[in-house]
Amino acid sequence: MPEKKQHVDIQRKIKLRQILLEKAGRLPGACYIPFIGEGDIAAALYSDKKIYGADTNKAMVKIAQGRLPGAEIIVADCDQFPFNKAVATFSLADFDSYSYPYHSFRSFFEGAKIGSQCVLIFTDGQRQAIIRSGNYRTPDGEKHSLKKITEKREAYNFYFTKVVIPWFKAYIEPWKILYITKYLRNGSICYWGAIIAKPGSHNNHINHKGDNGDIKPYKFDDIKKKGYLEHISNGHTRGYAATLVGISRATVCDHMKANSEFAAAVSESEADAIGKVTNALFEAATSGNITAMQVFLYNRDPVNWKDKRNIQLGGLDGGPVKVEVDAKGKLLGILNRLATRAGENKGDREPEPEGS
Numbered sequence: 151m152p153e154k155k156q157h158v159d160i161q162r163k164i165k166l167r168q169i170l171l172e173k174a175g176r177l178p179g180a181c182y183i184p185f186i187g188e189g190d191i192a193a194a195l196y197s198d199k200k201i202y203g204a205d206t207n208k209a210m211v212k213i214a215q216g217r218l219p220g221a222e223i224i225v226a227d228c229d230q231f232p233f234n235k236a237v238a239t240f241s242l243a244d245f246d247s248y249s250y251p252y253h254s255f256r257s258f259f260e261g262a263k264i265g266s267q268c269v270l271i272f273t274d275g276q277r278q279a280i281i282r283s284g285n286y287r288t289p290d291g292e293k294h295s296l297k298k299i300t301e302k303r304e305a306y307n308f309y310f311t312k313v314v315i316p317w318f319k320a321y322i323e324p325w326k327i328l329y330i331t332k333y334l335r336n337g338s339i340c341y342w343g344a345i346i347a348k349p350g351s352h353n354n355h356i357n358h359k360g361d362n363g364d365i366k367p368y369k370f371d372d373i374k375k376k377g378y379l380e381h382i383s384n385g386h387t388r389g390y391a392a393t394l395v396g397i398s399r400a401t402v403c404d405h406m407k408a409n410s411e412f413a414a415a416v417s418e419s420e421a422d423a424i425g426k427v428t429n430a431l432f433e434a435a436t437s438g439n440i441t442a443m444q445v446f447l448y449n450r451d452p453v454n455w456k457d458k459r460n461i462q463l464g465g466l467d468g469g470p471v472k473v474e475v476d477a478k479g480k481l482l483g484i485l486n487r488l489a490t491r492a493g494e495n496k497g498d499r500e501p502e503p504e505g506s
């Protein structure tokens with residue numbers, strides 16, 4: 151990865167990890183850091199733990215070894231777990247791949263000794279692959295190739311909710327997710343992480359430290375609420391946003407009833423999400439997207455547009471249509487041009503002047 155890009159992302163990557171580490175509390179055990187690169191993340195976050203790291207890039211491994219003297223860092227392909235099973239018991243594994251972390255994760259999960267709770271962190275660039283080329287891999291390792299833009303959009307929109315999360319839940323069974331969080335960079339690269347627990351493990355909670363530093367069972371605290379509101383404003387439903395921050399929908403309802411400020415914040419975040427889509431729709435409409443134009447006009451100016459969907463395009467005496475709705479000058483211009491083109495195609499009259 152070019153240095154600059156990693157530099158831009160690093161703050162966000164570290165923040166996601168800090169949230170997970172805070173939630174997990176001090177777990178005994180070692181860290182597995184495949185794709186360790188020069189060790190930026192490991193040096194910032196894991197230097198107080200025993201680190202087992204690897205990367206295919208020799209020069210980077212050398213730099214990481216210099217920065218993390220107590221760590222065991224080797225040159226190896228991390229798509230296979232590159233250490234002996236008996237080397238350590240792991241409580242954290244950080245898969246900061248360029249784009250596909252799941253070969254590495256599966257081989258770790260099947261080949262390493264893991265403690266009763268484990269923090270898992272992933273960098274997944276498959277959404278970018280979906281929208282750019284249509285060629286991508288699901289976490290089970292299957293390759294897919296999509297050609298139609300509608301298929302790509304569908305796969306892109308639901309990749310995390312309908313593919314990654316259901317696969318992950320099923321794959322780790324009988325382990326359970328205690329906490330899960332994600333961040334989408336530019337809508338395409340997904341940084342996500344989870345804390346998972348073996349069934350029946352004693353410390354089967356995530357930490358919420360009290361004022362005196364002792365550990366209380368997890369609850370819907372301010373960090374969680376902030377995360378919840380972020381997920382809502384990114385367009386997730388109330389129920390799914392609750393799943394993403396690891397609480398039940400009923401808990402959210404209780405907090406909304408008890409706290410009118412929080413309830414208002416939820417509504418505002420929902421309005422935010424609608425605002426984002428409205429802006430995108432307007433952009434698309436004014437850039438000439440016919441469907442977006444229709445949706446915009448049917449909804450924003452129903453008096454003039456709602457019953458006109460099936461009316462044949464044609465103006466007076468079969469001439470070009472003159473658009474009279476003034477939904478911002480730009481949109482008006484585009485619609486007039488379209489109407490004019492329709493008239494021209496019929497070999498009819500002179501086009502109407504733009505913006506008339």
Ligand SMILES: C[S@@+](CC[C@H](N)C(=O)[O-])C[C@H]1O[C@@H](n2cnc3c(N)ncnc32)[C@H](O)[C@@H]1O
Pocket residue numbers: 151156184185186187188189190191192204205206207210226227228229246247248
């Ligand atoms: C996003 S960078 C990791 C940056 C790193 N986490 C840090 O904190 O500096 C991805 C790294 O994966 C390495 N890499 C790519 N494919 C690999 C593979 N199959 N096995 C091991 N390392 C690989 C690259 O050499 C690169 O250093």
